[in-house]
Amino acid sequence: MSSSSGQPQFRYTQTPSKVLHLRNLPWECTEEELVELCKPFGKIVNTKCNVGANRNQAFVEFADLNQAISMVSYYASSSEPAQVRGKTVYIQYSNRQEIVNNKSSGDVAGNVLLVTIEGVEAGDVSIDVIHLQVHVNTEKSSLSAYCIGGNITCLLKLVASLTVFSAFGFVHKIATFEKAAGFQALIQFSDAETASSARNALDGRSIPRYLLPEHVGSCHLRISFSAHTDLNIKFQSHRSRDYTNPYLPVNPSAIEGTMQSTVGPDGKKKELESNVLLASIENMQYAVTVDVLHTVFSAFGTVQKIAIFEKNGGMQALIQYPDVTTAAVAKEALEGHCIYDGGYCKLHLSYSRHTDLNVKAHNDRSRDYTIPESGILPMQQAAAVPSAVGGWQTSQATSMYTGNVPAQLPDGQVASWDPSMQTGRPTFVSVPTTFPGQTYPPPAVPTFPMAGGTMPVQQLDQGPAGITAQRPPQYGLQPGVQPTPGQHPFYGQ
């Protein structure tokens, strides 16, 4: 009676509960810290952290009411307040009798990940890094077919696909959006297991600096599970992608970046597109083999066929992709760039009128990768690659950069992206050799900087720990393979 008219807050503190409410917790207090504090009093069966507007409250549920009571009464009479990281924590009985299991907000595994990229705005990851991004997508070459433009979406795709090296690590969809907090994306995998492995591998890591524009500082990934199970992607665009549906309409405004560069400075409009690219190679000081081309062009998707031929004393090649989009991406990314440093083997690309090359399955002028025995199937590679996570920086960026490789070191000891480096042997030496961070043995100047001139990406910067980052990814052969020009290191034997 009289108590019912009293202060409501006393009610809370006076009704015992197995659940304790803790407030005034330090910033980003972890569950471990909570458990540390509470477990002397009993068995903790559940927790909920980061509660409240300031995310500095938490709930802890004991197995038994008496355990909760013992904790409350202990600190009620203690001269030492409860503390976490030296901060006084206030403890009361919760006004609820159990923690309603609400972990869907980030901790219950689902097939969709919510990725928050700190320190990056949508525009920060631009066309400059597309080749790197899509390049690594080659891991899942079948997935990269619809990657349009160089943007964060591609990067995320990369992040996601890089991570999951199970044969079933399919990234289905990506939706990105900007929030006040930063840049976020939802990445949909086929199942929770795949998503979990992606999360485990990448949560808290950083995107390698050399994939980012210079002005972007560290770029940490924070990954949790989304409650979504199926994203509703309306368009293929720079902000969203549905890799399961190649026929989804492309948002015209979203591919400007791609289209623009097919529009020459002379105002010349887009040529008729094709899934087959015609490459002419200028200033060919070094051998450009089918394998080299395959390596280079695989960065953007599955290369189905390649044919090389002479024209007007120069060399040309046809490169067939499964679809126009992939070809467009490759064309845009590679046009005017050189396979080797120093302006050697400069690529000029146009669309071929061919759509399906009729080539010999395996000889030195042509290759049909769609024929099983002529190469390694992409999915096999994906399954075989143990992990590329080594290429991702931990905050400390420790042993990843073993080398100090300024420029032009032919034996690329710092293949930080090379999964085979971790196994000590070249697992599969077809497409995976497109992993960057490797050098290109044949020429003395072994980089493939995608440089029309030279790409900004080539600029090396200091790693976070003051370690000189190795050369940015290059397209090249595997160090261990060391083919000599004219040989076929990949599909030989």
Place this chain on the structure above:
DNA sequence: AGCACA
């Protein structure tokens, strides 16, 4: 420093 998924 004061109670969480709609």
